[in-house]
């Protein structure tokens with residue numbers, strides 16, 4: 001539903017406001033920092049979704065027909081960069097509005113430094129109902145750190161095909177304990193069972209439930225940590241229903257694993273690209289090559305692209321459900337990712353020290369409440385900009401620690417052409433940096449000299465440099 005006010009009308013009203021007129025409440029959300037009726041905020045993250053492989057951004061395969069259709073109603077950011085090259089730094093930047101060298105969630109499954117425990121996006125929306133869910137274990141580590149700011153933390157296994165809810169009830173305060181409890185009491189991975197009878201029944205029930213869903217997935221069911229199966233359809237159904245029930249206003253952060261590996265598209269999308277004529281551009285092998293052959297990379301690229309097609313379809317289904325229920329009339333909806341994925345230069349996926357664009361350039365689309373209009377932003381933007389933008393748009397103050405800026409269309413004078421954009425590394429990878437839309441990385445020896453002392457300072461808990469500047473040579477994408 002449209003708010004009934006064109007952008008031109010808004011600009012006229014804004015001019016009148018400066019002459020002493022009052023902006024009516026119905027348009028206050030467009031003015032950003034003004035307090036009006038409080039709009040909800042909904043952030044949807046699809047893990048490891050590379051903008052490079054999204055047809056909306058010019059990819060040579062039609063991977064996102066629905067995003068392309070919905071782009072007419074969104075602000076589409078064409079040069080948007082994640083905060084890191086894997087989940088932990090990328091998501092921590094989203095949730096804190098800061099660069100990796102500030103939040104320092106650089107290692108696998110790290111939280112941010114302790115001073116951020118009460119400074120997340122959840123804390124900043126302190127007058128909202130704040131709900132968080134993620135399929136991804138690394139994101140749940142961050143949620144647990146920010147738990148004081150989250151009104152409703154939905155456990156990771158809530159959206160597993162077979163969740164261990166009854167075990168969690170026994171150990172309500174500790175998911176890790178619940179997992180251990182489940183493994184020892186029922187799965188018998190500890191060597192024996194506390195309940196042989198229960199475990200037999202439980203496994204049969206579990207297997208039958210999984211088998212039903214598996215028929216829709218010829219390549220196998222999507223899963224987390226081996227046998228924690230899930231489907232995106234289940235997640236979308238759950239979320240569409242959940243959002244109808246949430247107290248208003250709400251701020252929801254939902255982080256789904258697809259199209260992250262294992263690439264397991266629904267059968268409707270399997271084979272969609274396996275025999276097409278698409279030929280990705282040939283790229284030279286990188287210094288940090290893993291030695292993957294072009295055939296290997298092409299095989300996985302095909303399935304990954306099909307998984308994106310699946311994600312595109314499910315996001316559209318969610319969008320349509322939220323539109324039908326009226327949620328979109330009063331909600332800022334964000335579509336983005338935490339990092340990308342690479343299928344070239346002898347490298348597969350994102351466990352790599354390189355920072356080529358497919359790894360750090362991610363989609364960003366922002367749907368305004370009730371909007372039917374689209375616009376495009378080509379300026380380079382960063383994941384750290386999302387938190388201050390959403391706070392601004394809903395009339396909240398922006399914490400002083402936030403390093404991002406309000407995104408270009410939403411704040412007058414916010415454009416800063418040529419502003420460098422940075423992304424952070426996995427600490428052990430000893431590589432870093434993405435700048436102004438270009439990729440760069442440096443040789444191992446150079447990094448040891450340049451980066452190691454900074455990481456040492458981080459380990460000792462001292463204030464690190466807010467920005468690590470790259471001294472290696474720039475490379476094209």
Ligand SMILES: [Zn+2]
Pocket residue numbers: 047048086087088260338339
């Ligand atoms: Zn991720």
